[in-house]
Amino acid sequence: MPAVIEMQNLTVQLGNRTILDRLNGALSGRCIGLLGPNGSGKSTLINTLLGFYEPVAGAARIFEKEIQSNLRELRAMVGYMPESDAFIADMSGVSFVRYMAELSGLPRGEAMERAHEAFFYVGLGEARYRKLGTYSLGMKQLAKLAQAIAHGPRLVLLDEPTNGLDPEARVRMLQLVREIRDTGEVTVLISSHLLRDIEECCDQVLILKDGRIAALCNLEEERKANLKFLELEVTQGNGFLESVRGLGCECAAVGAGRVRIILPDNIDLRQIYRTAAEHTVQIRRMNYRRDSLEDIFLKAMAGNSMPPPPPLLPPPPGSANGRL
């Protein structure tokens, strides 16, 4: 899949502070999560992608176009939902979205039509003639989403879209994001500090720490890779480990009857059961390793670089992580 966003030594300074420090990477997911603690540079990266901040060094490209030299063209393709309240309070919802769509270049009639459709799409159809100032927080967030998608952008930048939402509104917002993502017509970039939001929507994650890339990983691949890692709890059985190794699996005993196994592509789980039966070994528990986004995030925060590939050696005793 071609990269939607590319960064080459992207460095952004505000005042004398370096906010983004030599970012390199290509983001190509359908839904990209931007994670990081407060002050890590998430919003600055979004603002840089929108052309609000000019890099002091390096460059960023969206759809293979350099941002600063193609601002107008790119902004027509981008929809932006800011983190803070951003609307005109004494304007009706549909007028506001129409206004924004017209600024994006839609003719009056089309802008009005799209504004109505966007409001129905986000579920605010009945409230579209009410003034924005009277909306609840959840409705305001949805109205911001409506203005971000009304002109049919190819890339939607959502800055903390679930901020301040109650659980029901949050579910609704994430559902909308997934629906937009699944159309395949638009790439979504979500900035959030809520790991669960990112995990539920995104297939690629960029984790920032102190303005640097702490991790850039493909969640889909991580999830697939997790299916190859098994942790078994077995009764003692002589020769079981050797037989499993004989199947072509890498495995390690980690004490107290616990065994960790990496399944090669050609090995089926049934063969493990069969081997256990042959050695009269009882499998009392079997888990797939679940290396959640939280694990990835915590590792990224602990270190200062991208997470290394899974090691094949047993972890030191007491390790909380289930990696082999």
Added chain:
Amino acid sequence: MAVYKRTYKAYRGPLTPAWSRFTVLSRYGLATLFSSRPFTAYTVLCFLPFLIYLAYIYLVHSTAAQALLGVGRSMPFTVDNTLFLWFLRSVAPMGFVLAAWGGPGLITKDFANHSVQLYLSRPISRTEYLFGKISVLATLLSCITWIPALLLFFVNAALQGHGWLWENFWIAGSIMLSCLIWIALMSLISMAVAVWVKWRIAATALMLAVFFLLPPIGFVLDAILRTRWGSLLNFVHMVTLVWMHLFRVSATGRHAAGFDAVPLWSAWAMLLSVCAFCFWLLDNKLRAREVERA
């Protein structure tokens, strides 16, 4: 994105020309201003001088009307450059109120609602955004200054006949240039103070202060430093000085000394400097995102 389907669909229809996007801002700006009834009523009131001067011009050329009103031929009825200067001087204060009332709100509202970032994330530049906002004021001020002034000019030309139009065509140029200077000054000061303080009431107060507090300060400076340059802080005075030059009118009577205080070039320089300062302020303060300088 059909309503009944409620699914997301990209837009592939026609787009408006890029150059015309600022007109969207102007259109919505005007609609916002005229949604206020007092503002609409005041704008209508601003056309009163035009009607009075129109009636005056008609009176000058209509003996029947003069007879009806019982005005004798001895009255000094003339329509010349002085009349058009007086027309502009009568509508200028009304336009100032219009700019102070409506101007700052056009921008401060966007700052208050944090919506500048939304505008600038669209395919419009900061310059276009500003041009769109200024064009709201420029349109309003044009409607009460040079457009009615030129209408009066051409009405008089039609009534006067005998080549009056060609002999006095320079007055039309003076009207245009005078109004252009004044509209630029009003619009830029109004926008600059709005962008600077970002609060409508404070911006309006600051605009009033620029025109009503600076002249006394200039007067005090003149008195303390024993100079005449303090009158440069009186922008109304400077504009009047430039207008008098453009309309080829000399100051007479008790006001003559005031207009001789500073040379004409300094008035031009002052007005251009104010406009340049406003541009600088707008360029520095009008940002999608505030940056705290460390």
